[in-house]
Amino acid sequence: MTQRQKSTPDMEELFAGHVAVMLDRYDRALEHHKFDAAVVYSGSPHMQFLDDMAYPFKANPHFKCWAPLTQVPDSFIIYRPGEKPVLAYFQPDDYWHKPPDDPAGFWTAQFDIRILTEKDNARTLMPVGHKAFLGEWQERFSKWGKFSANPQGFIHELHYQRAWKTPYELACMAEASALGALGHRAAYLAFCEDTSEYDIHLAYCAACEHTDDQLPYDNIVALNQHAAILHYTYRDTAVIPAPQRKSFLIDAGASYNGYASDITRTYSFKDDAFAELIDQMDELQQIICDQVIPGASYPELHLDTHRAIGGLLHAAGVITMHGDEAAEAGLTSTFFPHGLGHYIGLQVHDVGGFMNDAGGERISPPQGHEFLRLTRTVESDQVMTIEPGIYFIESLLNKLKDSPLKSAVNWTQVEKFIPYGGIRIEDNVVATDNGPINLTRDAFDKLGQSHS
Numbered sequence: 001m002t003q004r005q006k007s008t009p010d011m012e013e014l015f016a017g018h019v020a021v022m023l024d025r026y027d028r029a030l031e032h033h034k035f036d037a038a039v040v041y042s043g044s045p046h047m048q049f050l051d052d053m054a055y056p057f058k059a060n061p062h063f064k065c066w067a068p069l070t071q072v073p074d075s076f077i078i079y080r081p082g083e084k085p086v087l088a089y090f091q092p093d094d095y096w097h098k099p100p101d102d103p104a105g106f107w108t109a110q111f112d113i114r115i116l117t118e119k120d121n122a123r124t125l126m127p128v129g130h131k132a133f134l135g136e137w138q139e140r141f142s143k144w145g146k147f148s149a150n151p152q153g154f155i156h157e158l159h160y161q162r163a164w165k166t167p168y169e170l171a172c173m174a175e176a177s178a179l180g181a182l183g184h185r186a187a188y189l190a191f192c193e194d195t196s197e198y199d200i201h202l203a204y205c206a207a208c209e210h211t212d213d214q215l216p217y218d219n220i221v222a223l224n225q226h227a228a229i230l231h232y233t234y235r236d237t238a239v240i241p242a243p244q245r246k247s248f249l250i251d252a253g254a255s256y257n258g259y260a261s262d263i264t265r266t267y268s269f270k271d272d273a274f275a276e277l278i279d280q281m282d283e284l285q286q287i288i289c290d291q292v293i294p295g296a297s298y299p300e301l302h303l304d305t306h307r308a309i310g311g312l313l314h315a316a317g318v319i320t321m322h323g324d325e326a327a328e329a330g331l332t333s334t335f336f337p338h339g340l341g342h343y344i345g346l347q348v349h350d351v352g353g354f355m356n357d358a359g360g361e362r363i364s365p366p367q368g369h370e371f372l373r374l375t376r377t378v379e380s381d382q383v384m385t386i387e388p389g390i391y392f393i394e395s396l397l398n399k400l401k402d403s404p405l406k407s408a409v410n411w412t413q414v415e416k417f418i419p420y421g422g423i424r425i426e427d428n429v430v431a432t433d434n435g436p437i438n439l440t441r442d443a444f445d446k447l448g449q450s451h452s
C-alpha cells in the first residue's frame with residue numbers, strides 16, 4: 001500500500017518513542033515487583049479437539065505491545081533492564097506452512113533480533129535471575145530457569161498504564177480507523193442494493209483487505225430486526241429485496257499493526273421515523289464524544305447518555321416519562337441495555353477499564369449499570385469508544401410489560417419500531433488536552449464523505 005510506504009520514515013521515529021515508553025514502564029514494573037527480567041511470549045497455536053488443525057492464532061497482547069507482530073507464534077521478547085530488548089523470532093524451516101517473513105521494516109532497529117529455527121532454542125537466550133513471564137505458560141519453560149508466570153501485581157501495573165497510548169499507538173489506531181471507514185463505506189453501498197448480510201460482510205472485508213481472522217472482532221452485520229441482537233454474528237445469505245429492507249446496523253472494525261478500530265453505524269432504508277431517530281441519536285452521540293475530555297467521569301457520561309436517550313424516547317413518543325425520570329426509574333435500560341463504551345487499543349475491549357490505580361484496585365460501575373466496562377476518569381491520550389444505542393429487544397420489552405413501568409410506555413409506538421431492530425452509533429475517541437480527537441469521524445471525513 002502506497003499510504004503505508006509513505007508513512008514509514010515517521011513510523012520509525014514514532015516506534016522508537018513507543019519502545020522508549022515500554023522500556024520505562026517495564027523498568028519500573030520490574031523494580032516494583034522485584035524481578036530481574038521480563039519474558040513475553042507471543043503464544044502458540046491451539047489445536048482443535050481430536051483434530052490436526054489449529055484455531056486462528058491470536059498473539060498475546062503484551063507481545064503485540066512490544067512489536068507489530070501478530071502472526072509470529074513461539075517467539076519471545078526478552079528484556080533485562082539496561083539492555084536492548086531481545087526478540088527471539090521463531091522462523092522454522094517448514095514446508096507445510098508458510099513461515100513468518102524475515103524481520104523487516106520500521107520496527108527492527110529497536111531489537112536485538114535472534115532467529116530461532118527450533119522452538120526450544122529460546123532457552124539459551126533466557127537471562128539469569130528471577131523472570132516475570134507474560135503469556136500462555138507451558139510446562140517446558142519451567143526447565144528454562146526461574147520464572148513467575150503472569151504475576152498479578154506486575155500485570156496490573158502494565159494494564160493500568162496501557163490506558164495511555166503513545167503517539168505511535170495513536171497513529172496505528174488512526175490507520176485502523178481509516179481501514180474501517182473504507183469497509184463501512186463499501187458495506188453501506190452494498191446495503192443500498194438487493195443484498196444479504198453475508199454479501200455485505202464480504203464487501204466490507206474486501207474493502208479493508210482483511211480476512212475474517214484479521215478482523216479485530218467478529219463483524220456484526222444485521223439487517224432489520226437482527227439489529228436488536230447485540231452480538232449478532234450470524235450472517236444470513238438470504239437476499240433481502242428493497243420492499244422488505246428497513247434497517248442496517250453494522251458494527252465492524254479493522255486492524256493495523258495489531259491495533260483495533262471498533263465502529264458502528266446504523267442506516268434506515270427509507271426516510272422515515274426510524275431515520276429521524278437515527279439522526280437524533282447521531283446528534284446525541286456527537287455531544288457525548290465532545291465530552292471526552294481530561295477530568296470527565298466516564299460513568300457520569302454513561303448516566304448522562306441514559307438521561308438523553310430517555311429524552312429521545314420521550315420525544316419519539318415511545319415513552320411517556322421525561323428523560324431524567326426515565327433514566328432514574330431504570331426504564332431507559334430496556335432500550336439501552338449495554339455500557340456507553342470501553343477502552344480500545346491492542347484489544348478491542350482494552351484492559352484496565354476498571355482500575356483505580358496500578359495496584360489493581362477496582363472501581364465498580366454504578367448500581368444497575370453492571371455492563372459498563374469503563375469506570376475510570378478520562379485522561380489525556382486515552383482512547384475509548386462512545387457507542388450509545390436504542391434497541392427494541394422483544395425479550396426485554398416482554399419483561400418491561402410485566403413490570404410497573406409498563407404504563408410508562410406507548411406500546412403502539414414500540415410495535416412500529418420493532419421491525420427495525422435498533423440503533424447503535426460508535427466512534428473511537430482520543431482524549432487530549434486540546435479537546436477530543438474523533439478517529440472515526442476523521443477517517444470518514446478523509447474518505448470525502450461524512451457518514452452518520
Ligand SMILES: [Mn+2]
Pocket residue numbers: 262341342385387426
Ligand atoms: Mn465497541
